[in-house]
Amino acid sequence: MNQPAPLYYLHNFNALINTVYSLYDDLITNEERHFYQCFSSLNTNAQALLVRLLSRKGAFFRTQKLRYNEISDIPRAIDILLGCEFIFRPLTARIEELFPVFTKAEWLKVINEKGLHACKKDVLKGYLSEGDDLLPAILAASCDNLIKLNCRDIFNTYKLLFFGNGRQDLTDFITRDLGVFRYEDYLVHKQSRFFNSRQQLDNMLHYYAVQEEFQHLKAYNTPELVSLLSRLPDLQAAGGESYVDKLLNRRIQGAYIQIARQLERLGSLDTALSIYRLCDLPPSRERQVRILHKLRESDQLNKLCKAIILDGSEAEKRVAKQFIAKFKQTDKASSKAYKPPFEVFELKQSEQRVELALAAHLSKHGACFYVENQLFLSLFGLVFWPTIFADVQGAFTHKFQYKPHDLSDVYFTDRRKKEISQGWRRLEKWLAQPDLALAFFNKKQGIANPFVTWVEGLEQVLTLALQNIPANHFEVVFQRLWSNLKENSSGFPDLVLFPKEGGYTLIEVKGPGDRVQSNQARWFEYFAEHGIPHKVAGVVWLD
Structure with missing residues (x-):
């Protein structure tokens, strides 16, 4: 594993802001432009210190606690940052901001109460008041000075422009540099950038600013949840036709659904229902049905279920049929449910996972592997690799993406029809010449892909699959994946068996008490419809 250079973080920070400035110089504000230009003019020590501060939590820092071996003159660096107004010396501060920065012993000097030394630090907060002039007192007690960041919001804007989301940060550079992750060499250029207007950026910044509160969602009551909802960007404002507008709309809907789900848990069903009705993102309609x-609203329930059966996804349709049957108090729907072939296997008690134990048992009949979702998804990811990493506007905005931004969006395939068509032809060639597939496998091995799991033995499994699984079986499985990537990317059987006499069988393993999950059941129905060999193996442990 590569060891980072002492100023690795500064190099990464410069790479981030330089990329943003080159791609978005027409969208950033004068203040954001000034930040870039002023930072670029600083000496190395001042730059390094600011990046260190921006990489830490909180906004307040004690100057005597700032110790970094690679920064030679920290006091001078502080003065430079003060001159640029990237930091400042605060005159006041709230208790919640100050309290974590100083030690229990230092706060005891400020409180000056007897009998508190045995208390935990958090207890001391109750002896402090916002009305007190705490900052001078605690600075005197600690013999220290305090500085506060003044540019975190600007850095957050640069990060959002670079990553296109509020989750990633400079640690992604580190994992790449250490060799933990490798990424595809896709194109990132101004024509394919993520944002194309300042309004799009401001809407996304607004969303992520509110989204920070969602980590405390379980502690909120109904009025607080409704208030939180009102602070999110309006869905209509984010409902434009551009890719970014649609993506923001999806993210906001996801937040709406999180809030509605918590309202359900609190018993505020009518409020939750009204919020779900604002969303078309799954599982909104399923939650409405439930x-x-x-509420025993039979007319509304039947109307919604019928609408879902007409245009819903497989998962939604399954739920709709189940609830129509429940409400009518009939078991007709369940009686028609497909039941896959079932075989019982009696095995000696083993410390292995039940799947591995059965795979070992079946190996006498041929090559048997514990693959779960890996087999079909990995080959799918290889076949459609150029589709996944195609140069599509807004799909790739930085060099740390293992998937395009729009992979889960319903319009993903519409934006890549040509590449998908080429993928089908590639599959045909690979099935005729498996060596082509294996050559591509070796070329891409280890590079992050949302569908490919680079596990030991994958090459052997794919080789046998290309030799034994008919072309039309791959085609129908891949067609179902393309119909709904998010919904259909899980639920594949645990094992694949390649018998000595040829062919293959997909086997779902169930130990005592296990049952077939809904996503697995949908795949079994699809396998039966298309003649794909499959079964459920019930394992019974022998004493």
Whole structure:
């Protein structure tokens, strides 16, 4: 593993802001432009110190606690940053901001109460008041000075422009540099950038600013949840036709659904229902069905279920049929449910996972592997690799993406029809000449892909699959994946068996008490419809 250079973080920070400035110089504000230009003019020590501060939590820092071996003159660096107004010396501060920065012993000097030395630090907060002039007192008690960051919001804007989301940060540079992750060499250029207007950027910044509160969602009551919802960007404002507008709309809907789900848990069903009705993102309609069933709203329930059966996804349709049957108090729907072939296997008690134990048992009949989702998804990811990493506007905005931004969006395939068509032809060639597939496998091995799991033995499994699985079976499985990547990317059987006499069988392993999950059941129905060999193996442990 590569060891980072002492100023690795500064190099990465410069790479981030330089990329943003080159791609978005027309969208950033004068203040954001000044930040870039002023930072670029600083000496190395001042730059390094600011990046160190921006990489830490909080906004307040004690100057005597700032110790970094690679920064030679920290006091001078502080003075330079003060001159640029990237930091400042605060005159006041709230208790919540100050309290974590100083030690229990230092706060005891400020409180000056007897009998508190045995208390935990958090207890001391109750002896402090916002009305007190705490900052001078604690600075005197600690014999220290305090500085506060003045540019975190600007840095957050640069990060959002670079990553296109609020989750990633400079640690992604580190994992790449250490060799933990490798990324595809896709194109990132101004024509394919993520944002194309300042309004798009401001809407996304607004969303992520509110989204920070979602980590405390379980502690909120109903009025607080409704208030939180009102602070999110309006769905209509984010409902434009551009790619970014649609993506923001999806993210906001996801937040709406999180809030509605918590309202359900609190028993505020009517409020939750009204929020779900604002969303078309799954599982909004499924949750509406469940609430209407609880409320015994038969007319609304039947109307919604019929609409879902007409245009819903497989998962939604399955739920709709189940609830129509429940409400009518009939078991007709369940009686028609497909039941896959079932075989019982009696095995000696083993410390292995039940799947591995059965795979070992079946190996006498041929090559058997514990693959779960890996087999079909990995080959899918290899076949459609150029599709996944195609140069599409807004799909790739930085060099740390293992998937395009729009992979889960319904319009993903519409934006890549040509590449998908080429993928089908590639599959045909690979099935005729498996060596081509293996050559591509070796070329891409280890590079992050949302579908490919680079596990030991994958090459052997794919080789046998290309030799034994008919072309039309791959085609129908891949077609179902393309129909709904998010919904259909899980639920594949645990094992694949390649018998000595040829062919293959997909086997779902169930130990005592296990049952077939809904996503697995949908795959079994699809396998039966298309003649794909499959079964469920019930394992019974022998004493």
